[in-house]
Amino acid sequence: xxxxxxxxxxxxxPDGTTILNAxxxxxxxxxxxxxxxxxxxxxxxxxxxxxxxxxxxxxxKDPRPMPKLVASCVTPVQDGMVVENxxxxxxxxxRKGIVEMLLINxxxxxxxxxxxxxxxxxxxxxxxxxxxxxxxxxxxTFEKIDIGPxxxxxxxxxxxxxxxxxxxxxxxxGDRVHGVLGRGDAAEIGTYIExxxxxxxxxxxxxxxxxxxxxxxxxxxxxxxWFTKPVNAHRDCPKCAGNVVLWYKGKDVLRTTARKDQYxxxxxxxxxxxxxxxxxxxxxxxxxxxxxxxSSVISANHYELPVLNQSVVADLPESTVRDLQQxxxxxxxx
Amino acid sequence: xxxxxxxxxxxxxxxxxxxxxxxxxxxxxxEKAIKTMTPDEVVEEVKKSGLRGRGGAGFPTGMKWSFLAKxxxxxxxxxxNADESEPGTFKDRQLMSxxxxxxxxxxxxxxxxxxxxxxxxxxxxxxxxxxxxxxxAIAEAYANGFLGKNILGSGYDLDLHVHPGGGAxxxxxxxxxxxxxxxxxxxxxxxxxxxxxQGLYARPTVVNNVESIAAVVPIINxxxxxxxxIGVGRSTGTKLISACGHLNKPGIYEIELxxxxxEFIYSDEYCGGIWKxxxxxxVVAGGSSVPILPTELILKTAAGENRLMTxxxxxxxxxxxxxxxxxxxxxxxxxxxxxxxxxxxFSRFYHHESCGQCSPCREGTGxxxxxxxxxxxxxxxxxxxxxxxxxxxxxxxNTICPLGEAAAWPVAAAVRHFRHEFEWHVxxxxxxxxxxxxxxxxxxxx
Numbered sequence: 001x002x003x004x005x006x007x008x009x010x011x012x013x014p015d016g017t018t019i020l021n022a023x024x025x026x027x028x029x030x031x032x033x034x035x036x037x038x039x040x041x042x043x044x045x046x047x048x049x050x051x052x053x054x055x056x057x058x059x060x061k062d063p064r065p066m067p068k069l070v071a072s073c074v075t076p077v078q079d080g081m082v083v084e085n086x087x088x089x090x091x092x093x094x095r096k097g098i099v100e101m102l103l104i105n106x107x108x109x110x111x112x113x114x115x116x117x118x119x120x121x122x123x124x125x126x127x128x129x130x131x132x133x134x135x136x137x138x139x140x141t142f143e144k145i146d147i148g149p150x151x152x153x154x155x156x157x158x159x160x161x162x163x164x165x166x167x168x169x170x171x172x173x174g175d176r177v178h179g180v181l182g183r184g185d186a187a188e189i190g191t192y193i194e195x196x197x198x199x200x201x202x203x204x205x206x207x208x209x210x211x212x213x214x215x216x217x218x219x220x221x222x223x224x225x226w227f228t229k230p231v232n233a234h235r236d237c238p239k240c241a242g243n244v245v246l247w248y249k250g251k252d253v254l255r256t257t258a259r260k261d262q263y264x265x266x267x268x269x270x271x272x273x274x275x276x277x278x279x280x281x282x283x284x285x286x287x288x289x290x291x292x293x294x295s296s297v298i299s300a301n302h303y304e305l306p307v308l309n310q311s312v313v314a315d316l317p318e319s320t321v322r323d324l325q326q327x328x329x330x331x332x333x334x
Numbered sequence: 335x336x337x338x339x340x341x342x343x344x345x346x347x348x349x350x351x352x353x354x355x356x357x358x359x360x361x362x363x364x365e366k367a368i369k370t371m372t373p374d375e376v377v378e379e380v381k382k383s384g385l386r387g388r389g390g391a392g393f394p395t396g397m398k399w400s401f402l403a404k405x406x407x408x409x410x411x412x413x414x415n416a417d418e419s420e421p422g423t424f425k426d427r428q429l430m431s432x433x434x435x436x437x438x439x440x441x442x443x444x445x446x447x448x449x450x451x452x453x454x455x456x457x458x459x460x461x462x463x464x465x466x467x468x469x470x471a472i473a474e475a476y477a478n479g480f481l482g483k484n485i486l487g488s489g490y491d492l493d494l495h496v497h498p499g500g501g502a503x504x505x506x507x508x509x510x511x512x513x514x515x516x517x518x519x520x521x522x523x524x525x526x527x528x529x530x531x532q533g534l535y536a537r538p539t540v541v542n543n544v545e546s547i548a549a550v551v552p553i554i555n556x557x558x559x560x561x562x563x564i565g566v567g568r569s570t571g572t573k574l575i576s577a578c579g580h581l582n583k584p585g586i587y588e589i590e591l592x593x594x595x596x597e598f599i600y601s602d603e604y605c606g607g608i609w610k611x612x613x614x615x616x617v618v619a620g621g622s623s624v625p626i627l628p629t630e631l632i633l634k635t636a637a638g639e640n641r642l643m644t645x646x647x648x649x650x651x652x653x654x655x656x657x658x659x660x661x662x663x664x665x666x667x668x669x670x671x672x673x674x675x676x677x678x679x680f681s682r683f684y685h686h687e688s689c690g691q692c693s694p695c696r697e698g699t700g701x702x703x704x705x706x707x708x709x710x711x712x713x714x715x716x717x718x719x720x721x722x723x724x725x726x727x728x729x730x731x732n733t734i735c736p737l738g739e740a741a742a743w744p745v746a747a748a749v750r751h752f753r754h755e756f757e758w759h760v761x762x763x764x765x766x767x768x769x770x771x772x773x774x775x776x777x778x779x780x
Contacts, residue, residue, distance in 0.1 A: 187690035
């Protein structure tokens with residue numbers, strides 16, 4: 001076990017834990033943002049540099065500060081390490097710079113982007129960025145790329161986090177057809193000679209994409225995500241665990257996604273059949289409303305209001321009720 | 335005349351063949367090491383020599399070797415980084431094409447010291463002709479019992495392979511090199527783990543520059559203490575300097591570390607002064623990635639002492655008034671050089687060569703290049719100059735590998751020392767955009 005101090009808070013974690021995961025054990029607002037790191041994906045992290053932190057003391061044995069900021073998602077903790085995140089001016093100023101860099105080529109088309117409301121970059125820019133840019137040069141744009149009937153690739157929005165590449169590599173072994181082509185700011189996610197992505201688990205690349213570069217063709221343009229109602233459901237699926245979130249508008253299931261944790265990471269991968277084909281309530285066993293963090297724009301919707309009705313509460317699992325009591329949905333205008 | 339430890343026989347006819355090389359004392363270090371020394375003694379000798387990495391970073395080679403993890407029953411690797419491609423640096427190419435057996439001899443001795451039974455020379459793909467030369471020399475070494483099974487009857491086995499890269503500058507970064515050698519896209523790895531713990535095929539690996547490995551030969555032949563007598567302070571031994579630019583005698587020089595920069599530029603033994611009788615304006619002392627220095631700062635330190643060709647003296651004053659010895663790519667620029675154009679040119683290179691993995695480097699290198707392009711072509715604004723410094727600062731230190739710094743340092747240093755030229759490009763935009771236009775001292779800025 002290693003004891004580290006993160007922003008003045010002490011936490012004890014098993015050896016080999018990364019600084020980011022140690023911070024996640026503390027939780028709350030001091031957890032560094034992560035655009036490319038994704039716990040279920042081996043080898044991910046270290047690329048977006050959003051999670052850079054300052055190590056003020058390397059370890060109890062060698063208390064010297066580390067010369068450069070380190071990527072907290074790939075740097076393991078050492079016993080006695082002292083880490084500064086929100087308490088370091090340098091870290092916060094570098095993060096502003098990272099937002100500016102990421103937004104150079106990422107279009108601010110949030111009003112028409114299907115990821116709006118669930119976009120990690122939108123949250124990151126809101127929390128750490130500035131409202132203007134100093135960039136005046138030409139930005140890169142892409143022709144529309146067709147990668148099949150289920151997934152839409154918007155290369156202009158891609159921030160090259162490599163998550164989808166790792167997903168394709170690790171959960172669709174042998175069927176991988178897409179990866180990174182080119183280098184530098186000419187690098188792009190692409191399929192080999194406009195191939196289509198059609199393996200059973202390909203839809204997961206949509207869930208891991210932190211921005212709107214990979215979106216669900218069966219859902220796009222149908223609804224803003226904050227007007228939908230997420231409900232946990234499961235089915236007996238021969239290919240995957242079948243635990244999903246159904247996104248309702250009225251009685252219609254508009255979209256099916258995997259369940260995610262509070263850091264937006266998929267808990268269990270789901271297959272394409274669950275994601276794209278099962279869009280009827282009768283296909284599923286409904287468990288109840290999915291938990292949405294109160295800071296999320298999705299919670300601005302009032303879909304949870306009926307929960308206050310005692311007759312509904314009686315049917316809900318105890319944990320959900322407790323959650324709702326602790327984190328009441330924000331009301332617009334309140 | 336300084337001593338030549340590496341290039342003494344470089345002009346001997348047929349020195350690239352085993353026979354001639356052997357006649358001139360070749361492979362003595364292998365015999366000495368394998369027959370009379372233990373691997374640890376060889377490492378100790380390299381430590382004593384004070385040899386510092388000749389690829390640019392200048393990290394003590396012996397110390398790097400001693401970091402190598404040595405778990406039982408696990409293979410270890412020595413990889414020679416011959417992916418030389420920094421603008422201004424061209425010393426390894428010469429060493430390998432003229433003295434291939436020197437590198438092979440160094441590889442055998444070093445591999446023996448590290449306990450590696452398979453070693454690789456990762457060479458830049460464009461240097462196909464050098465690859466052929468090395469392959470021929472390796473075949474000769476196999477034929478003469480210096481490579482393969484049971485070398486010189488000692489029971490030590492070594493296989494040596496040459497591997498051509500795809501011609502990407504980033505593959506010269508040690509972890510990107512290892513990725514490329516493993517057959518993957520040449521993207522740098524996150525560190526830790528360092529290659530000494532988890533390198534090639536996740537095994538303990540040492541990556542050394544061509545010149546560092548070649549230097550092991552004279553170190554073993556003459557002894558580490560003898561080697562350490564050459565040079566000044568912690569900069570021991572000899573160093574190959576590839577001098578180019580506006581010099582009377584550009585070329586590759588083996589110098590004893592400690593030669594004054596002024597002597598290196600102006601004496602007839604080395605570069606013979608600036609061509610056409612012109613004035614020196616600036617020098618990039620260690621390959622294009624190190625900070626540029628104006629004449630007065632490259633010849634003398636801020637304290638007024640003579641600047642020497644050593645790791646310490648060149649970096650005296652930090653990045654405010656100093657630079658780095660780097661890989662020894664010495665680029666001299668005369669008074670007709672436009673610093674803005676030159677910086678744009680360097681920036682173009684780093685923009686093109688960024689692997690695109692991490693956001694500051696991927697986006698920042700392109701941004702700097704575009705701003706410099708505008709300044710050079712007469713479309714710049716005054717605030718662009720501070721913007722350049724700010725973007726360079728956003729990249730520096732925040733990237734996975736040092737390519738970010740390599741891109742940022744030249745830009746930041748050019749603005750630091752030649753800000754007036756950048757300003758002139760804004761105030762005299764039309765004039766500055768003309769081909770061959772250059773700021774002249776005394777020009778009115780506003």
